[in-house]
Amino acid sequence: MGRIVVPGEMISDKPERQAYTYVENNQTYSSVTGLLGEDGRLVPLAGPYDPMVEDFIVGIVIDVKFAGYVTEINSPYTGFISSRESHDKFELGDVVYCRIMNADEVKNIDLTEARKLVDGRVIRFSAVKIPRLIGKRNSMINMIRNACDTDIVIGRNGYVWLSDRGNSSLAIETILKIEHEAHISGLTDRIHAYLEEKTGKKLQIDQGDAPGAQGAEGGAPTGEAGSPSPYPQRRPGGFRDRGSGGGRYGSGPRQGGPGGDRPRRFGGGREGMARKEGEF
Secondary structure, three states: OOEEEOOOOEEEOOOOOOOOEEEEOOEEEEOOOEEEOOOOOEEEOOOOOOOOOOOEEEEEEEEEOOOEEEEEOOOOOEEEEEHHHOOOOOOOOOEEEEEEEEEOOOOOEEEEEEEEEOOEEEEEOOHHHHHHHHOHHHHHHHHHHHHHOOOEEEOOOOEEEEEOOOOHHHHHHHHHHHHHHOOOOOHHHHHHHHHHHHHOOOOOOOOOOOOOOOOOOOOOOOOOOOOOOOOOOOOOOOOEOHHHOOOEOOOOOOOOOOOOOOOEEEOOOOOOOOOOOOOO
């Protein structure tokens, strides 16, 4: 059984590389209030999103300027998509998936590789709990996709985009359930049983995360060798390809925008160019 730790509390008597911790005098301390598991992993219970270079995020265009686009990124700071960095044109209210290219000491945040997400909705999820939503080897998010037959794109900043196809309402309910219960052990078992009950389907959990196993307990879900992307491997629906005549692809990839838990709906607009998806 885990225990609650507070910022500044020592969680290990040796230096460890783990998200939401810091090392001092060769000892590891928590930088957030969280749940420390028996395996030594720290699950933050709350905390704001701190923009980091190379994070892949979901944002909302809130201002259009000649030089580019000011983007709301679920943070005290805003991001900026330079017109020079984007081949596409965006409009006020467009939802975009992009990468943080630069974040300086005063949090001027430059975004790149932006592409538009259309025909879906955005919800807000606790950024520090994103690893729990993804799960080990993407098992949790893939289970939701398969059960609800909808497409989901996760931003490291806590914004999650869901396509209108499939049972997106159940997907949102499940995502909120994960957020509320992320600190309780047995999460994978409960979500697996919940989705089977709601859908009547016999669901299979991806290899590496069978019932009883836990999703990622902490740390940023990213880019390690051999780690699959938390996004669909096929070209996701909701993205539009400039050369396709605007045709929509198979399945595509979030909850509450700036207005809180209530999903915000966004529709079409100008087409963006589909790019290769990255990892966090």
